Amino acid sequence: MSYVLAKSQNDDIHKAGECGGAVTSILKYLLDEGIVDGVLAISPCDDVYDGVPTFVTDSEDLIKTAGSYHCAPTMIGDLVQKYFFDKKVAVTAKPCDMRAIEELITRHKIKRDNIYVIGLNCGGTVSPVSGRKMIDLFYEADPDDVISEEIDKGQFIIELADGSEEAVKIHDLENEGYGRRTNCQRCDVKIPRKANLACGNWGAEDGWTFIEINDEKGQELIDGAKKAGILETKTPAQGAIDGRAKVEGIMIKMANKVQNAVYPTVSEMDEWSRCISCYACRDVCPICWCFENCELNKPYFKDETNIPPTPIAFQGVRLSHMSFSCVDCGQCDDVCPMDIPVSLIFDKLQKKYFNRTGYVAGVSDDIKPPLYSPEKTEL
Amino acid sequence: MADDLKIVGLLCNWCCYGGADTAGTARMQYSPNIRIIRVMCSGRISPSMIFKAFQEGADGVFVGGCHIGDCHYDAGNYKWSRRSKIVEDILEEFGIEKERFCHEWISASEGEKFQRTMEEFRKELNKLGPLELD
Numbered sequence: 081m082s083y084v085l086a087k088s089q090n091d092d093i094h095k096a097g098e099c100g101g102a103v104t105s106i107l108k109y110l111l112d113e114g115i116v117d118g119v120l121a122i123s124p125c126d127d128v129y130d131g132v133p134t135f136v137t138d139s140e141d142l143i144k145t146a147g148s149y150h151c152a153p154t155m156i157g158d159l160v161q162k163y164f165f166d167k168k169v170a171v172t173a174k175p176c177d178m179r180a181i182e183e184l185i186t187r188h189k190i191k192r193d194n195i196y197v198i199g200l201n202c203g204g205t206v207s208p209v210s211g212r213k214m215i216d217l218f219y220e221a222d223p224d225d226v227i228s229e230e231i232d233k234g235q236f237i238i239e240l241a242d243g244s245e246e247a248v249k250i251h252d253l254e255n256e257g258y259g260r261r262t263n264c265q266r267c268d269v270k271i272p273r274k275a276n277l278a279c280g281n282w283g284a285e286d287g288w289t290f291i292e293i294n295d296e297k298g299q300e301l302i303d304g305a306k307k308a309g310i311l312e313t314k315t316p317a318q319g320a321i322d323g324r325a326k327v328e329g330i331m332i333k334m335a336n337k338v339q340n341a342v343y344p345t346v347s348e349m350d351e352w353s354r355c356i357s358c359y360a361c362r363d364v365c366p367i368c369w370c371f372e373n374c375e376l377n378k379p380y381f382k383d384e385t386n387i388p389p390t391p392i393a394f395q396g397v398r399l400s401h402m403s404f405s406c407v408d409c410g411q412c413d414d415v416c417p418m419d420i421p422v423s424l425i426f427d428k429l430q431k432k433y434f435n436r437t438g439y440v441a442g443v444s445d446d447i448k449p450p451l452y453s454p455e456k457t458e459l
Numbered sequence: 460m461a462d463d464l465k466i467v468g469l470l471c472n473w474c475c476y477g478g479a480d481t482a483g484t485a486r487m488q489y490s491p492n493i494r495i496i497r498v499m500c501s502g503r504i505s506p507s508m509i510f511k512a513f514q515e516g517a518d519g520v521f522v523g524g525c526h527i528g529d530c531h532y533d534a535g536n537y538k539w540s541r542r543s544k545i546v547e548d549i550l551e552e553f554g555i556e557k558e559r560f561c562h563e564w565i566s567a568s569e570g571e572k573f574q575r576t577m578e579e580f581r582k583e584l585n586k587l588g589p590l591e592l593d
Contacts, residue, residue, distance in 0.1 A: 347554025375507055390592055392553045393514040399549050400506030425552060432548045451541055458527070458540045 083321055084302060085288045086313045096146035098230075099281040102289035102311060103172060103198050104146045106277070109305040110170045111139040116196060120159060120171045121145035122152055128226055129208040133159055145172075150229050153205040153261060155411050157181045157366040161189045168194050174202035178272035179407035179442025180366035189369050196301065199275025199294075201282055203231045203331055204250075204264030207414060214258035218248050231260075232281075234330070263410030263423045268335040269443060270328050276301060283316065283324025290316060290324055339431070343424055346391050354418040355388040355395075361412035361422045367402045367441075375401070395425065403429035404451055405441045464584050466493040466577075467512040468521040471501045473531040475523025477567025487574040490581040493521065501525070501562075502535025506546045513555060513592065519584045522562035523573070529566065536564070558583050559590060 087100030093108065094101045110116045122131040123145040131152020136142055156171055157180030173181060178199055184190045206214070212223040214236075221240055228239045235247040236259065253259035271278050276298035277291050284290035293299050305311035346352050362368050362376065375381060375397055383389060403426050412422035434440055436459050446453075470476040476497050482489060498504060501524030512520045522543070524536040543562050550560055561583075563576050 345552045345554060347552070380511060381507070390514045392510045392550075392555070392592065396510045396549055396553055397507045399552075400510070400545060403549075404545070429545075429548060429552070433545070436544060451545065454534055454538075456534050456537045458537060459544045 082293050082299075083316050084291050084293065084313045085284055085316045085320070086291050086302070086311050087288050089310050089312050092143060093146060094287075096143050097289075098146070098148045099284060100287050100289045101146060102291060103200070103279050104142055105310045106198060106301055106305050107136075107145075107170055107172070108139045108142050109308050109310050110196060110301070111137070111142065113304065113308065115304075116168045116170045118164075118167065118169055119145070120156055120164070120169055122149055122154060122156075122172070124149060124152075127224065128229060129211055129223075135163075147228065148200070148230075150204075150231060151206045151208045151211040153207060153264075153410065153414065155180065155364070155366050155409055157184055157190075158364075158369070160184075160195065161366075161369060164194075165190070166194070168196075170196040170198065172198050172200055173272060173275055174200050174205070175269040175272040176202075176267070176407050176409040176442075178275045179269065180409060182274050182442040183367055183405045183407060184369070187369065196297065197272070197275040197277075199272030199278040201271050201278060201280030201328075202264075203270060204260035204267065206236070206259065207261050210258050214253060218253060218256075218258070219246050221246055261410050261413070262421065263408050263413060263427065265338045266335055266427060267408055268332045268339070269440075270331045270335075274443065280324075282327040283320040283322075285320070288314075290320065343428055346395065346425055349421075351418075351420045352391050352395070353388050354420060355391070356418060357384070357387050357389050357394065358417060360415040360417065362398060364411045364415045365398075365402070366409060366411070367405045367407065368398070395422070399426065399429055402426075404433040404437075404439065406430040407442050464492050464518045464581065464589065465516060466490070466519045466521055466580065466584065467517040468493045468495045468523065469498050469501075469504050469508065470495055470523045471525055471531075471536075472497055472499050474525035474529065474567050475501075475563075475565040475573065478523065478565040478569045478573040481568060481570030482573045483570075485570050487570055489574040489577040492581055492584075493577060500530070500532050500535035501539035502530070502532065502537075504539060504542070506542060506549065509546050509560065510549075513550075513559075513590065516590075518587075518590045519559045519561065519580060521577075521580055523565050523576075524562070526564040526566055553592075555590065555592075556587055558587060 086102040088094040088105040093104045107119045118135050118137040123134040125132045129151040131149040156177050161184050215223045226238045230237045237247040239245050250259050279289050279291045406426040408427045410423045509520050530536045561580050565573050
C-alpha cells in the first residue's frame with residue numbers, strides 16, 4: 081500500500097475532472113491500451129442531480145463521465161454481474177459499490193481477473209429529490225443553476241454558473257431531515273480499500289488527486305498510465321497523508337454517532353405494514369442475485385392475497401438469505417414506493433452479525449461469509 | 460389453552476428423531492402439542508422454514524439435532540448451530556420472543572432428554588401464550 085498524488089497530462093480531462101482528472105486519465109489509459117473492453121462510469125444526464133451509469137468503449141467519450149456526482153446514488157455492482165460477466169471492464173466505484181463487487185466475487189458472480197476497480201472516496205450521497213428540495217430551502221440559489229456540488233469539511237457546497245459558491249453545514253441539513261441519505265449517514269466505510277486504487281481529494285492540494293494504491297494491479301495501472309504520458313504523479317507530503325487520515329477519522333466518528341442511536345425493531349415500526357409486496361427492494365439489491373429462483377417466488381411463500389405480507393415471511397426470509405452481506409448501499413430505501421426504511425433493518429442485522437463473527441460485508445478478508453463456511457466452529 | 464398451543468418440531472433423522480422414538484417406545488409421556496417433521500439433518504434446515512412455521516400459526520418451533528461431533532454428515536449440526544444464531548437475531552426484530560424458538564442436541568438413546576425438553580418447552584410457551592403476528 082502506498083500513496084501518490086496524480087493529475088492528468090491532458091488539458092481537457094484536467095479541466096473536466098473533479099480534482100485533476102486522474103481517474104478519467106487512468107480510465108483512458110485502460111481503454112487506449114486495450115486492457116479493458118469498456119468502462120462503466122456515471123455520466124450526468126439532464127442536470128447534476130441525474131447520474132446515469134454509462135458503458136463507454138471509445139476513449140473520446142470518456143470526458144462526459146468526468147466529475148463527481150453526489151446526487152446520483154446508483155449502484156454498479158449488480159450491473160457488472162448482470163451484463164459484463166465475461167467482459168473485461170473497468171469501473172469507478174464508491175465504497176458501497178466496491179463492497180457489493182467484493183461480495184459478488186465471493187459468490188462467483190464477478191470474475192476478479194476481469195475487473196479493474198478505480199475506487200472513489202465517498203463521504204456520502206444525497207438523493208436527487210431531497211437534494212433539489214434542500215437547495216431550494218437552505219440556499220439562496222435555484223436548484224437548476226447549480227453546476228457542481230461537493231462535500232468538504234463537513235459542509236455541502238454548491239457551485240453556481242458564475243463561479244460563486246455557497247455552503248451549509250451538513251450537520252444542520254441532517255438535523256432537518258435533509259442532507260445525505262440515511263444509510264450514508266450510518267456508513268463507516270469511506271475509503272474503498274478493496275479496490276485497486278482509492279482516489280479522492282482528501283488531503284490533496286488543488287488540482288491533484290490523492291490516490292491510495294491498494295494492490296499490485298493498482299500499482300501497474302499507475303505505472304502504465306505514467307509511461308503512456310497521460311498521468312503526472314508526485315509523492316505526497318506527510319502533511320497530506322495526515323490530512324486525509326484526519327478527514328476519514330472525522331467521517332467515521334460522525335457515522336458512529338448515528339450508529340449508536342437506538343433503532344426500533346420491525347414490529348415496532350408502523351412503516352412495515354405499508355408493504356405492497358412489489359419486490360422492488362429485492363430486485364434492486366446488489367447482493368440478491370437469484371432472481372427467478374428466489375425463495376420468495378416459490379409457491380409456499382408467494383401469497384398474492386395477503387397484502388401487506390406477514391413481515392417475517394417476506395423481509396424475514398430475505399434477511400436470512402443475505403443480511404450478513406448487506407453493504408448498506410440504501411438502494412432498497414430509494415426504490416421502495418411506500419418509503420419503508422428497508423436498509424435500516426438489513427444494516428442492523430449485518431451489524432449484529434459483525435458483533436458475533438467480526439465479519440464486515442465486502443470489507444473483511446474471509447473467503448466466504450462465515451455462515452457458508454464448512455468449518456467446524458460454533459458462534 | 461395449553462392444549463391449543465402448536466409446536467412444530469424439526470428433528471434430525473439420525474439422532475433426535477430416534478430420541479423421540481425411544482421416548483415413544485419406552486412410553487414416556489410428553490406434550491402432544493408437538494407436530495414432528497423429520498428432516499435428514501439439522502444442517503438442511505433453513506431459517507425460512509422456521510419463519511414459515513411461525514407464519515402458518517405455530518406458537519413455538521423446536522429443532523433437534525445430533526450432539527456436536529456426532530453428525531451423520533460430519534458437520535451439518537455446526538452449520539445449523541451458526542444458522543440458529545441468525546434466526547434468533549431476526550426473530551427478535553419481528554417481535555417474536557426468543558423463547559418461542561428452541562433447539563437442542565438429543566441423541567437417539569436420549570428418550571428421557573427428549574421428554575424433558577418437550578415438557579420444559581411447553582411450559583415456557585404456556586407462559587407466553589399463543590403467538591400473534593400482525
